[in-house]
Amino acid sequence: MDKTYKVAFGSEKLPLRISKIELPCYILSNKQHLITKYGIQKALGYDGKSETWLIDFLKDIHKFNPITIGLLNSIENPISFEINRHDGLNYMIEGIDSIAFIEACKVISLAKKDGYLNVNQVRFSKSVDHILSTANELNINNLIDAATGFEFFKENAKDHLQRFLVKNTADTSFQWVKTFPDEFFEILFEMQESDWISSNQKPQLIGKTIYEIVFSRIPNDLLEELRISNPKRAYKRKGDKFQDIQHPKLKEYIISILSLLKASGYSWNIFQQLLNRAHPKNSNFTTKFPQFTEDSEKSNELSAFNKTLLKIT
DSSP states (O other): OOSOEEEEEOOTTOOEEETTEEEOEEEETTOOEEEEHHHHHHHTTOOSOOTTHHHHHHHHHHHHSOOOHHHHHHHHSOEEEEEEOTTSOEEEEEEEEHHHHHHHHHHHHHHHHTTOSOHHHHHHHHHHHHHHTTOOTTTHHHHHHHHHTHHHHHHHHHHHHHHHHHHHHOOGGGGGGGGSOHHHHHHHHHHHTOOHHHHHHOHHHHHHHHIIIIITTSOHHHHHHHHHOOOOOOOEETTTEEOOOSOHHHHHHHHHHHHHHHHTTTOHHHHHHHHHHHSOOOTTOOOOOOOOSSOOOOOOHHHHHHHHHHHHO
């Protein structure tokens, strides 16, 4: 890997915990979710010094039960990234892509069931099965988001955005922005070459987009409902999932917007054409979006956020 990515979220003190197992995890500046190679080997129960133990283990399995070349390559060629220590010293560390990690766990678990592991290897499958009882390809990145604090950061970013919009438009309907699903924001970020961090620093940019494609188009009756009601606070339910606090009618509209974004092939021009046909501007929407001539909303939310995390760990 030619480019060395830095850590955007995560620290030594914030591992992914699955019962007594700890998996050091990080999210890089390119949005990739990683678990450290050393952390994986230790979590699976290997206490030796070999840096190639995991790939050697998988290659042993590969002799009897073929593993995809892509997975072997992912494990054999970990990603190097820079860690910023609390003492000010930086060092390089290697990580395995989170999805590749889950795939490797499944390979080990299946090899155990099919009788391909020797006596010394069977003990490692116990940790693997324990990990797989909680984590899979669909939720591993969400678990890492929660462990590293990225989930908390996203919720704070949404709250910051809705407060910014309500303050600058004097329209309380914008408080419902914090109930929008992550997928909605992330698709817009991808189309605008933005991300959660830059959005938190410059809320006027994503705010203007949401003003144009959502609130300026929804019907008057729904607008009034949103203005006179307040979103409930989101609490986690069993399974570490936040309860659905979206307004039912607004939720339908956001789902429609998402379908148009996907139908457009993520082309902004095509999306606008589809949007104008499906949801034309509401001529009665009189709320004005303020003009910003400079970046008046500078923020150090990320650094403050990291300090908060350290206090609660």
